[in-house]
Amino acid sequence: xxxxxxxxxxxxxxxxxxxxxxVGGGVLVTLDxxxxxxxxxxxxxxxxxxxxxxxxxxxxxxxxxxxxPTPAPGDPDQVLSFTLTVDDGADTHQDTVDVxxxxxxxxxxxxxxxxxxxxxTITVDFSSDVTGFDETDLQLQNLSISNFASTSPSSYQFxxxxxxxxSVSITLPAGVAQDSRGNANVAxxxxxxxxxxxxxxxxxxxxxxVxxxx
Numbered sequence: 001x002x003x004x005x006x007x008x009x010x011x012x013x014x015x016x017x018x019x020x021x022x023v024g025g026g027v028l029v030t031l032d033x034x035x036x037x038x039x040x041x042x043x044x045x046x047x048x049x050x051x052x053x054x055x056x057x058x059x060x061x062x063x064x065x066x067x068x069p070t071p072a073p074g075d076p077d078q079v080l081s082f083t084l085t086v087d088d089g090a091d092t093h094q095d096t097v098d099v100x101x102x103x104x105x106x107x108x109x110x111x112x113x114x115x116x117x118x119x120x121t122i123t124v125d126f127s128s129d130v131t132g133f134d135e136t137d138l139q140l141q142n143l144s145i146s147n148f149a150s151t152s153p154s155s156y157q158f159x160x161x162x163x164x165x166x167s168v169s170i171t172l173p174a175g176v177a178q179d180s181r182g183n184a185n186v187a188x189x190x191x192x193x194x195x196x197x198x199x200x201x202x203x204x205x206x207x208x209x210v211x212x213x214x
Contacts, residue, residue: 013038017084017097025070042088074106074127129153130177137176
């Protein structure tokens, strides 16, 4: 008589690359494979496969880190996909996580002539819809402001006029407006000469010819 059996069979591990993330440029991101598991209790090894150009701190670590690239303001999102492979010594399993890198909001000012002599309309355009921006955020030198208005969720306009002779400037500071995901604007500025002085014209009158004692 005899007995045979298959014996203990391995259960493949389950990879878990963690939740997707959305961050800005130049941010230190930690990937997280700690949710990976093995039903048999086998120890696991990890291998992260990054996208081209990205170098994690240790591709064999459970939780490696890397610094996101910095896109130019207004650029579209950049999606970085990482594949995690876990190995229990007999079988492997993979999972993928996406890290979305978001750019800052670009901002442009336009409408200020190089030699401003009277009222001018200035436009402010952002690369995406923003909130939080109003006329008190603007820094003006030697200019008055009026008629501030939003023409769309990403565009604004206002009028300026010089207050005195000399240079003028308009500065939109960074971080005064945000898009729906919390990305802030970069700074923008305009400068101009302003109206310049015109020298006076002297007139001493016509020459005269008179007798003595007059």
